[in-house]
Amino acid sequence: QIGAHVLLFFLVFGMSATVDIAQMRKQLKNRTAILIGIFLQFVILPFVGFLIVKILKMDAAIGVTLLVVTSSPGGSYSNWWCSLFNAELALSVTMTGISTLFSVVMLPLNLIIYTSGSYSNEVVKALDWFALFLSLVTVIGGIAAGVLSSAWMNSTRFNLLANKVGNFAGLALVTFSAVVSSTSKDASLWNQDWKFFVGCAFPALVGVTMATYLATKFGLDKPERVAVAVEGCYQNTGIATSVAASMFTGTELATAIGVPLYYGIVEAVILAFFCIICWKAGWTKAPADENCCRMILTSYEV
Template sequence: KERAVNSITAAMSELTDLLFQISGNVLLFCLVFGMSATVDIGCMMQQIRNTKAILTGAFLQFIVLPLLGFLVVKGLNLDHAMGITLLVVTSSPGGSYSNWWCSMFNGDLALSVTMTAISTFLSIAMLPLNLLFYARFSFDDDVIGNLDWPALFISIGVVISAILLGLLASEKINSHNFNNNANRLGNFAGIALVVFSAYASSSDEDSALWSRDWTFYVGVSAPCVLGLLIANVVTTALQLKKPERVTVSIECCYQNTGIATSVALTMFQGGDLADALGVPLFYGLVEAVVLGIYCIIAWKCNWTKAPAKESFCTMIGTSYEIIYAEVAEKKDLEMGIEVSLATSGDEEDTPNHCYHKHEEGEVHAPHRMSLAAGMAESVFMGPVPLGPGLLSPEARFRKARGKKEMSQVSIRTSVSPEYMKSLGY
């Protein structure tokens, strides 16, 4: 009878763990899908070519932060359990919560989604390489053998599929209202995932979290705080746009602490396990508090897409990513009209002319294009004139697919051209 009860208990425990994993992955998918579907495909295309910001973010996340973790472990002489777990935290890829932070506080969400996709792929190689170097150099442990690779690849698959499907939905539906609703879905999923993660990670060790030695609090906090400071110095020195600085800084220090938790559960037991589990738990608290304060300061310093004069509730509840996409689309359409008017006149048609059809202020795809001297080949719309008034690939792409439906958020909220110019847009 007792054996039967134990078997049932074990089966229920496994079922509960499975349900937790499925629920977590579903919320993760909704979060990343919502953030990706918020992004205008034209903005995404622009960020893919933003090599300076992307390379800076990858350097900070996969080179600087793991090095900071190693220096803290050696400098404070952290014990085996704490040191190994902290190295895993600082070597892990960034969490998808970074998209949520950029969405809530109006950083550059298109850049955040792009960096999440790229860093997720890079983590397949960079995570084991960093651990192979730093962990073995510090403690001579086989940390890589204790990684939960199936869970890691499932998480990577969820993130990549959510990004691709979100961008596809944004392009196919082609509506700013859809972008706005997708943003709400992502924000709701992000809040739900925070609550879910806090509940799932709660344990008896929580009560001992606040009775540690000072080296624990300083050691776990230092990589996050120092990484944030270094990221702001580097991105400012490289003269990235202000919202890009905020995004890269968030991507740099926000880590996926779940990987470190799984490693700790595999490697340690007893008191060492309690010490190890405290590291990702406290790091998660630190990054949430530090980034929350940082994002508010960045907003008040006019480093985000939301003007500092707006109320806190308006800033949190409004996706300025969508507003900026609509402003860019309107600017592209007006530029298209100017280009068309410049090529029209009473003179006889020549092969150099490029025609556009105008109806009620909209610019539709050109119905005649010719290749002639002074023309360049366009990926999406064929040749366009070079020189003043040349449309970017993103502008031509937006024009080729037609004008999006205006969202309700842009009707209620606007951003002055002067403020956009101050940010570099």
């Protein structure tokens, strides 16, 4: 838990410190993109999660954890994806920061509403609010430290170095999560029925589809459309992992942990294909005819 939060902090710090402050100030005025993100993450996705839980009649271990995932703010890996594929990183960091601030109120509010509408009061009382807010504080702290460092250093060299630190932390966090999941009690992940796989994957598909449609309809720049779509799809699964670990034990824990793990896999697969398609279609800042490895290793943000 401590190691994961440290890596999460440096991932967010590195991505935030990559961004030019002037670009971030500009994106703070991008009300359309920010409102699309808030609408998706705190209105549409929580409601979609609730419908899935009710229609498929998921048990508490799966349902509550899925509701935490769909009610969470944008995940910090969204910044990583935007950095790797050269979408509008300044917008991505701005949206992550704003959604995380909103989630201090909206996450518990949505959880109380939809968990109460799906399960008994005992389940609602068992939610670990400390685990929720610890992840939120880590993300907010990383963004604040990164933005302030970028403004203080005011150096392109520092921005590029911070980008490398963030990418390294992102890779380390992926490796860390894979190692922990492979040695924990979540071996039952691939033994679930079709309801688990379809239900837990559906919100991510809704997020990326609706975000792309709305961003295009409202005429955002192409790199901004990619950033909005990534933000609309990528939720902070770390919060759900922490909640599941504190709420459940034994077989229920193995099942609950599988929800954010599987959701994270689905997000990664969807965004990998989506970002490659957008790059080749000329929707990112990287040239469409650039070598793939060079495109990933080069930051066109600075």
